[in-house]
Amino acid sequence: MKSWPQRIVVLALLGGLVLALLWFQGIIGRHEYVQASIPAGQAVAATTRTQTVQRERITDLRVYPGFVEAVDPATLAARVMGTVVELRAREGDRVAAGEIVATLDDRDARAQLAQARAALDAAGARALQSQLALDRIVALGESDAITAQDLEGAQAARDAGRAQEVAAEQAVAEAETALTWFQLAAPFDGRVLERQAEAGDLALPGRALLTLYRGDRLRLRLAVPEQLVAGLEPGADLHVDFDGLPSRSARLARILPPADAMTGTVIVHLDLEPSGDLRPGAMGRVGLAVGEREALLIPAAAVERIGQVQRVGLVREGRIQSVTVRIGKRIGERVEVLDGLAAGEQVVLP
Template sequence: MRLTKQFWLSLAAIGGLLVSVAWMAGLFSSKVAPGNKAPTTAYLGETLRVTTSLLTLSERAPGSVVAKENTIIASRLLAQLKTLTVRAGDKVTQGQRLASLDDADLTAQVAQVQAEQDANNAQLQQAQKQLERAQALLQQGLVAINQVDEWRAKVDELLARRNALQQQLTAAQVALGYATIHAPFSGTVVERLVEPGTIVAPGTALLSLYNPAQLQVQAAVREQQAAHLQVGDSLTIYVPAAKLTQQATISEVVPVADSNARSFLVKLDMGLLPGVIPGMFAELEYPLEQRPAIMIPAALVQQYGQLDMVQVVENGQLSRRYVRLGRSLGAEVEVLSGLNVGDTLAAL
């Protein structure tokens, strides 16, 4: 009984194995009758011939927006700051009064010199009259010549003193003028550095001011490329924060290289742009060289995952061609490999 059971199990295993072999051999599938492959339809749409064109390579250098015209306004006197009429962000015009210092001592000094001038002028007028009388009496032989000389020396002394007092008055008036501080140019106040009531010394900074109408972009350019840049060249600059692209003119190439970065500082003048202020990040784009390249419309490239593909027309039929892309320039893209000059693309 036990041998009969083993026999039937072995027979079932052999039968299952034979059925599996027959299925893999295709005995249970319907066969297709032999015949010719259905012909494909020829492509009759628009095509594009692959050619080469000169590609201008460029490079970008990071830089910063700076104010071409900026200054720190400082005191030229030792005095107390009385008023400071502007704050950070205020717009000022050239000649506008910005601050005033205590000028009581300087006003008194001007008045004192003017009083001394008045006294000296009175003495000079009297001495000139005495000289004229002495000269008249000398002609009549009534006085000695030494008296005339004495009055002439007195007049000369008072004339010299008059000139000295005039110089003193000019100096006092100039010093008094320093007590009122005006804007040297039209611009924007960057920072207010002191407050009224502070005792300031000569050289103490009061305000920081810049002219927003005269901005520059300063960028460090590799020394190999800086040699090809000249003053007056027009280059493209980008200000990402303001989303602006602008042409700027090179105004200066600093003739000394940075020994650490091996680069030259290039300065470009730019016009007044909305939303652009000193300190913003900027990029300078400058040309490198020209070389032949295969450029095709970017719209003809199809993406499959990480792969790029184009449709190529070969013998009137469409076929896929995978390509490796390079730089994108506007509506065109560079093809590094996968296409040859003379290939025909389907303009789908």
């Protein structure tokens, strides 16, 4: 049987445990904070400009992404087999029409040209020799010292010499033309879109070495749902937005006939105005009308952005209160309010 001192110690421990639990739960020892009153908003001054939140019917736009691509890019490919000696341009570099941008090893072609020129010199010498022989026979023919058979033979030799000389001239022209195939020139003023080879690579006939494009010949390739294509007409102006670049208008140039059976979309081409800030591959967004809907609209200037938070000054009972709102699409100089305001309320303008 426990003695009284032991019972007192046990009771003290239990009491301490209960008090600790009550303190942790904040039932005892809790400090009561005095709730501070929220200061009232700034009073509306006589010079304060306000605008009423309006509910209007707007065109419902659905945004579709597209990508900039070059119109009729030029692919420079080798016509003969040879080692790439030099490529003088890389992606993004400017090139001028007629500028040599790629060179192949042409030592064999130069040797063939030298052989063709030597053959031409030999053919010319033979043609001259046959002509001189014919002249002598003709001179002797006046004295009846030669026969008709000798004259005909000399004329045939002269004609054969001339034919061989002409053939040699054509062989030289062909060799000179073939030599030009070892240098590739830019067909127009533009930029390098893609570089498909490096120095030392073996170029094969038809293998692309460089792809060029014209900066003033760009378009936006856009996939549009089939049900929206019926409302599009070539020649229509559409608005295109680019990330980090100014928005611009583009003309609907072409609606391609086939539809993608997997996605149910049709490809359309929008011609872009010449601009130095666009490159092939840039993504643009086009809004297409899919109907109408109601929306709350306020001036875009009334919205204050602090980081990711959007706030407006709202007039209530003669005072200005800062309220958080959720903003949707921008429509001209106004923005759509998705949450935080109601029609008929007044917002403060800067």
